[in-house]
Amino acid sequence: xxxxxxxxxxxxRPGSVSLLDRRRRGPAAxxxxxxxxxxxxAEDAEGRGDALRLxxxxxxxxxxxxxxxxxxxxxxLVIPPESAARPVVAAAGEAEEAIGxxxxxxxxxxxFRVGGGKGYFSRRVRVVVSFRSGPSVFxxxxxxxxxxxxDKMVHRDAQTQRLFSLLRPIVEAGAxxxxxxxxxxGTGKTHTAKRFCLDFRKYASESNRALDWxxxxxxxxMGDDAVLLxxxxxxxxxxxxxxxxxxxxxxxxxxxxxxQRLHFIVILDEVDALxxxxxxxxxxxxxxxxxxxTTTKGNISMILISQRPNALEYMDAAALSTFxxxxxxxxxxxxxxxxxxxxxxxxxxxxxxxxxxxDLVDLIADIASEFGDARYAIELLEKAGMLADEERxxxxxxxxxxxxxxxxxxxxxxERLALLDVPKKLVLLSIARKSRKKAxxxxxxxxxxxALVCEEYDEKPRAHTQFWKYVKELDALGLVDTKLSGKxxxxxxxxxxxPEIPARVLADNLERSLKRR
Numbered sequence: 001x002x003x004x005x006x007x008x009x010x011x012x013r014p015g016s017v018s019l020l021d022r023r024r025r026g027p028a029a030x031x032x033x034x035x036x037x038x039x040x041x042a043e044d045a046e047g048r049g050d051a052l053r054l055x056x057x058x059x060x061x062x063x064x065x066x067x068x069x070x071x072x073x074x075x076x077l078v079i080p081p082e083s084a085a086r087p088v089v090a091a092a093g094e095a096e097e098a099i100g101x102x103x104x105x106x107x108x109x110x111x112f113r114v115g116g117g118k119g120y121f122s123r124r125v126r127v128v129v130s131f132r133s134g135p136s137v138f139x140x141x142x143x144x145x146x147x148x149x150x151d152k153m154v155h156r157d158a159q160t161q162r163l164f165s166l167l168r169p170i171v172e173a174g175a176x177x178x179x180x181x182x183x184x185x186g187t188g189k190t191h192t193a194k195r196f197c198l199d200f201r202k203y204a205s206e207s208n209r210a211l212d213w214x215x216x217x218x219x220x221x222m223g224d225d226a227v228l229l230x231x232x233x234x235x236x237x238x239x240x241x242x243x244x245x246x247x248x249x250x251x252x253x254x255x256x257x258x259x260q261r262l263h264f265i266v267i268l269d270e271v272d273a274l275x276x277x278x279x280x281x282x283x284x285x286x287x288x289x290x291x292x293x294t295t296t297k298g299n300i301s302m303i304l305i306s307q308r309p310n311a312l313e314y315m316d317a318a319a320l321s322t323f324x325x326x327x328x329x330x331x332x333x334x335x336x337x338x339x340x341x342x343x344x345x346x347x348x349x350x351x352x353x354x355x356x357x358x359d360l361v362d363l364i365a366d367i368a369s370e371f372g373d374a375r376y377a378i379e380l381l382e383k384a385g386m387l388a389d390e391e392r393x394x395x396x397x398x399x400x401x402x403x404x405x406x407x408x409x410x411x412x413x414x415e416r417l418a419l420l421d422v423p424k425k426l427v428l429l430s431i432a433r434k435s436r437k438k439a440x441x442x443x444x445x446x447x448x449x450x451a452l453v454c455e456e457y458d459e460k461p462r463a464h465t466q467f468w469k470y471v472k473e474l475d476a477l478g479l480v481d482t483k484l485s486g487k488x489x490x491x492x493x494x495x496x497x498x499p500e501i502p503a504r505v506l507a508d509n510l511e512r513s514l515k516r517r
Contacts, residue, residue, distance in 0.1 A: 333372020
């Protein structure tokens with residue numbers, strides 16, 4: 001079998017489906033490497049009835065000779081085996097399409113088109129491309145991606161309308177306006193904000209108002225400097241990562257807005273991670289730009305997003321003054337009926353007719369209603385479909401849904417842990433093990449467990465100050481909660497708890513991850 005450079009082949013079970021691995025793999029490469037547009041090439045597979053899976057090492061997009069390109073984490077190509085139709089792309093980011101086609105019996109070439117052009121790559125990620133012969137229950141699996149943005153957010157009309165009311169002065173008067181969205185994971189906060197901004201930009205253009213927006217995930221871009229860099233690269237993809245102070249970056253952002261006479265909406269997702277790490281200085285600086293902004297100088301508005309209703313408490317009085325109580329929008333958990341409607345909508349978009357009946361939609365909604373999490377419901381649907389395809393079943397059955405439930409946790413554990421290096425994983429594992437029978441553990445308890453974990457994994461324990469710093473960083477990532485002890489404790493000590501992920505699930509995932517290091 002002939003394979004182009006950079007592509008490895010591994011056998012797959014007949015009937016396997018395309019997989020989207022959302023985890024970064026491997027360390028950042030020191031030198032960027034050029035990926036030619038026809039780098040993915042596969043020749044004849046072992047017979048028409050066999051499945052072929054390609055494991056491809058690519059990287060995060062850095063620049064594009066054809067124009068600006070957004071970064072992405074991973075891409076999966078779903079190749080229709082029964083036709084020469086254009087492949088479907090499911091992306092953990094903003095890859096738009098693949099060019100060309102291939103199947104398990106015909107030689108073919110594929111290329112990525114990302115943001116309108118061919119890309120340069122530097123950070124390695126894992127991309128799995130599967131060729132599946134035979135029918136699939138999926139019509140368009142990309143519509144089940146976490147990054148797929150529906151044209152309309154189901155059961156979020158009230159929140160969308162409230163957001164429009166708050167931000168309408170941007171268009172009507174050129175004034176800055178801010179909003180704070182909060183609610184549990186999977187309640188549509190981020191998608192609602194993105195869909196709103198896409199539609200609001202069109203609304204602004206009808207009034208000849210120059211408006212743009214960008215979203216920064218503050219858990220992935222930790223600290224003021226990283227957030228500012230991401231926003232500057234929205235305007236200049238080549239803006240250097242080093243060599244500029246925060247004040248210089250802020251001034252550069254101001255000049256971009258002034259030059260374009262642009263009103264810029266900044267969405268800070270999981271903003272509590274930024275506030276815990278760096279405080280509210282950046283938000284206050286944005287507010288100062290807004291105070292001085294005009295239709296000729298440009299302006300900034302903010303949408304802050306958090307799972308925690310009290311996230312704004314991390315702000316000081318100066319920054320908090322820009323967010324009135326009336327600027328807060330709650331995103332409650334979805335109930336079972338709402339989840340049914342959401343799953344029905346995705347079934348219509350992603351699955352072939354007749355492959356998922358109403359009883360299965362009810363079952364998925366019933367399972368997910370315990371958490372009120374639409375993302376969990378959609379992932380259950382996708383995983384159940386993948387299990388059906390693995391069995392070459394013509395439709396998804398209840399057993400496939402039950403099997404999906406056993407494999408899918410409502411919180412993206414592995415995705416969150418992928419952000420951690422080995423030292424932080426060891427600290428978190430010590431906390432998880434010690435927390436199995438306790439709601440709260442002390443910093444001393446955690447350090448004792450940490451010493452044992454380091455011995456187990458043949459790592460040198462860090463000193464107390466570094467250990468404490470790691471715990472605070474895990475707190476900023478939302479993986480642990482910390483607070484000072486109250487009444488009943490002798491003196492003051494830091495108490496640590498696990499806010500979301502069960503201790504056993506967290507420990508199991510960390511142990512698997514550390515075993516692979």
